[in-house]
Every structure is written in C-alpha cells, then in structure tokens.
Amino acid sequence: MVRKKAAAIVARREARERLARERAEQAERDRKNEADLIDYLVLEQEIATADSDRDAVIRSARERHQAVVQELKLKQAGCLARMSRRGEALPVIADRTGLTSREARRLIAAASDQQSEDISQAEAAPRSVRTVRRDRTAPATVAGVRAGNSSVDGGADDGAAPAAGTERSACGLTSTAEPRA
Numbered sequence: 783m784v785r786k787k788a789a790a791i792v793a794r795r796e797a798r799e800r801l802a803r804e805r806a807e808q809a810e811r812d813r814k815n816e817a818d819l820i821d822y823l824v825l826e827q828e829i830a831t832a833d834s835d836r837d838a839v840i841r842s843a844r845e846r847h848q849a850v851v852q853e854l855k856l857k858q859a860g861c862l863a864r865m866s867r868r869g870e871a872l873p874v875i876a877d878r879t880g881l882t883s884r885e886a887r888r889l890i891a892a893a894s895d896q897q898s899e900d901i902s903q904a905e906a907a908p909r910s911v912r913t914v915r916r917d918r919t920a921p922a923t924v925a926g927v928r929a930g931n932s933s934v935d936g937g938a939d940d941g942a943a944p945a946a947g948t949e950r951s952a953c954g955l956t957s958t959a960e961p962r963a
Contacts, residue, residue, distance in 0.1 A: 855889075856896055862886055863893035 865875050876886040 856893070859889040859893035859896070863890045863897070866890050 862875055862879070866872065872883055872886055872890075875881075875890075876883045879886065881889070
C-alpha cells in the first residue's frame with residue numbers, strides 16, 4: 783500500500799510538471815504569436831499608408847500631365863488660329879491636321895478666346911510690365927515666346943515674312959538662324 787501511495791504521488795508530481803511545462807510552452811507561444819500579430823498589424827498600416835502615398839503621387843502626376851497637355855493644346859490652337867488668320871480655309875486646316883472641321887473650329891475659337899484674354903490682361907498690366915516692341919532683327923526671347931508672343935517684334939503675329947536671318951516654324955515661332963561656318 784505504501785508503494786501504491788508513493789507511485790500515485792510520483793505520478794501526480796509528473797503530471798503537474800508536464801502540465802506546467804505545457805503551460806509554459808503555451809505561454810511562450812502566446813507571447814510570440816502576440817508579437818507576430820502586432821508586427822503584422824503594423825505592417826498592414828504601413829501598406830495602407832504606402833497605398834495612400836501612391837494614390838497621392840498618381841493624382842499629382844495626373845494633374846501635372848493635364849496642365850501640360852492643356853498648355854500644349856492651347857499652343858496647337860494658336861497655330862491653327864494663325865493659319866486661319868493667314869487665310870487658310872477651315873476644311874484645308876482640318877485636312878492637314880487630321881482633325882474634323884468641327885474640332886478645328888473649336889480649337890480656333892479657343893485660341894481666339896485665349897488671345898482676347900491675353901490682350902485684356904496686357905492692357906490692364908502696369909506700363910513697366912508691358913511688352914516693348916523690338917527691332918525686327920533682334921531675336922525673340924524665351925520669355926516672349928512663353929507669354930504667347932511668338933513673333934520677333936514681340937507683338938501679334940501679323941503673318942508678315944520674318945526678317946532676314948530668322949526662321950519661322952510651322953507654328954509661327956521664330957528663331958534667329960545661326961550663321962554656318
């Protein structure tokens with residue numbers, strides 16, 4: 783009987799030790815699982831932030847692209863308007879550019895509206911800011927071209943032939959020809 787009691791005591795102690803080891807192992811697994819879950823959730827937030835940043839960059843790039851395209855389309859419209867002012871018929875302009883007559887008419891009207899707006903802004907500008915007419919032999923400045931003055935004299939494009947030593951592009955922009963050596 784003593785042996786049975788001793789065996790039961792040993793078995794109980796062994797069972798308690800096993801359960802204690804299992805609990806300790808489970809507690810360690812729980813701590814590691816909790817740490818991994820925390821890392822996972824933090825990374826999930828970083829992914830959301832990266833997605834948000836990407837969306838903001840894409841939105842900004844789209845806006846810049848749209849602004850550049852709009853500016854270029856206005857310059858194209860200006861080219862068509864100058865062609866029209868020089869007497870080219872709308873169907874001819876449309877045929878040469880691959881546009882429909884309706885699209886060409888719309889672009890020419892847009893250029894006329896823009897030119898009217900530029901003229902009214904120039905008239906409202908203080909005298910010191912107004913464009914000074916240049917000698918026809920002087921080269922066009924980048925600032926003059928950016929402001930919409932594509933002719934050498936800084937004024938409106940009147941369709942006159944460029945001065946000697948200058949070249950006119952298809953769009954009406956002028957540049958000084960460099961003498962070739």
